[in-house]
Amino acid sequence: MNILMFGRSGQVATEMIRRAPDGVSITALGRPNADLVDPRGCAKIVQETNADVIVNAAAYTAVDQAEKDKVLSNIINAQAPAAIANAAAIRGIPFIHISTDYVFDGSGTTPWKPDDRCAPLNAYGRTKRRGEEGILAAGGQWAILRTSWVFSAHGNNFVKTMLRLGSERDKLRIVADQTGGPTAAADIADTIYRMAMRMTTGPKVGGIFHFSGTPDVNWAQFAREIFMQAGLFTQVEDISTADYPTPAKRPHNSRLDCESLKKIFGVERPDWRISLRRVLDELGRLPSPAKGGSRAA
Numbered sequence: 607m608n609i610l611m612f613g614r615s616g617q618v619a620t621e622m623i624r625r626a627p628d629g630v631s632i633t634a635l636g637r638p639n640a641d642l643v644d645p646r647g648c649a650k651i652v653q654e655t656n657a658d659v660i661v662n663a664a665a666y667t668a669v670d671q672a673e674k675d676k677v678l679s680n681i682i683n684a685q686a687p688a689a690i691a692n693a694a695a696i697r698g699i700p701f702i703h704i705s706t707d708y709v710f711d712g713s714g715t716t717p718w719k720p721d722d723r724c725a726p727l728n729a730y731g732r733t734k735r736r737g738e739e740g741i742l743a744a745g746g747q748w749a750i751l752r753t754s755w756v757f758s759a760h761g762n763n764f765v766k767t768m769l770r771l772g773s774e775r776d777k778l779r780i781v782a783d784q785t786g787g788p789t790a791a792a793d794i795a796d797t798i799y800r801m802a803m804r805m806t807t808g809p810k811v812g813g814i815f816h817f818s819g820t821p822d823v824n825w826a827q828f829a830r831e832i833f834m835q836a837g838l839f840t841q842v843e844d845i846s847t848a849d850y851p852t853p854a855k856r857p858h859n860s861r862l863d864c865e866s867l868k869k870i871f872g873v874e875r876p877d878w879r880i881s882l883r884r885v886l887d888e889l890g891r892l893p894s895p896a897k898g899g900s901r902a903a
């Protein structure tokens with residue numbers, strides 16, 4: 607199977623490249639080869655490809671910055687995926703796209719199901735939702751994988767921010783009223799490969815699916831686990847969203863109901879604490895005794 611992927615250096619793209627299963631060849635297009643700022647150029651690449659599956663792992667992901675960069679983030683997150691989906695539909699090539707928990711308004715405490723109402727609170731979420739709508743409208747065979755709170759050893763993410771701040775300070779104030787499932791980019795990559803295999807064999811499947819690590823936690827709890835595993839003694843103080851003002855509003859409830867992914871693709875929610883240990887190991891941030899333990903595991 608040949609996969610053509612938009613994105614090369616991001617968290618998910620990096621893990622896709624590293625984790626390609628036997629028999630799968632992946633071509634990753636970085637910005638110089640495929641700039642999502644040029645949706646027509648991206649569509650042309652799809653028109654000319656001989657790939658069996660198209661994956662989009664590129665996006666505008668700077669949540670606060672998107673509040674100012676509304677035009678640019680909309681082209682990258684909404685117009686480009688729609689153009690790619692249209693071209694893929696015309697060619698009859700399955701398309702897998704990644705979206706986010708930030709398409710929801712975060713009300714209540716019930717895990718969101720794929721068909722629940724979307725009402726994004728911030729510009730990033732609105733552009734990602736518009737991207738989903740463009741893909742839905744394109745038709746063809748597509749799957750949207752919504753995930754949340756992505757971390758890995760590469761790029762920018764909460765784990766790396768906490769390791770940096772935790773080494774500098776004795777105490778951090780972290781919001782404890784936003785709850786969701788941290789998700790390792792490596793686990794997302796494995797899930798996308800599973801979806802790609804299934805979408806190219808057997809009866810036609812597609813639609814919107816949810817995938818996040820388990821258990822659901824708030825950011826303060828996530829931070830405590832990071833410090834515990836990394837052997838840092840940084841104290842974490844629970845604060846509320848109101849105590850941590852940011853340009854973009856963030857949802858309180860980011861829990862994702864991942865049942866349909868399990869039913870259709872057989873993928874279960876991975877324990878993010880296990881994936882976190884692997885990422886810390888890769889970063890060289892596990893304390894020595896635990897490092898030996900994790901190698902044995």
Ligand SMILES: NC(=O)C1=CN([C@@H]2O[C@H](COP(=O)(O)OP(=O)(O)OC[C@H]3O[C@@H](n4cnc5c(N)ncnc54)[C@H](OP(=O)(O)O)[C@@H]3O)[C@@H](O)[C@H]2O)C=CC1
Pocket residue numbers: 613614615616617618619636637640641642643662663664665666667682704705706707734752753754755756757761762791
């Ligand atoms: N990060 C998270 O917490 C979450 C992410 N997601 C979604 O998962 C997907 C992957 O995210 P993640 O791996 O974290 O992303 P990253 O922020 O790690 O990387 C984004 C990637 O998109 C590329 N990109 C940005 N702008 C363009 C452009 N104009 N043309 C081509 N490529 C571009 C970047 O390229 P370059 O390196 O050149 O800048 C980079 O490779 C995205 O769809 C995102 O919305 C969903 C939920 C949570």
Ligand SMILES: Cc1cn([C@H]2C[C@H](O)[C@@H](COP(=O)(O)OP(=O)(O)O[C@H]3O[C@@H](C)C(=O)[C@@H](O)[C@H]3O)O2)c(=O)[nH]c1=O
Pocket residue numbers: 667668669706707708753754755756763764767778779780781784825850856
């Ligand atoms: C650094 C820091 C952050 N926080 C809070 C702010 C925020 O609510 C939470 C997480 O911060 P981040 O900047 O990592 O959050 P953010 O960049 O909004 O993360 C999101 O990115 C996009 C791309 C997604 O799709 C989402 O799933 C989600 O992962 O932690 C603190 O409370 N204290 C701190 O010292």
Ligand SMILES: [Mg+2]
Pocket residue numbers: 667668669763
């Ligand atoms: Mg961020």
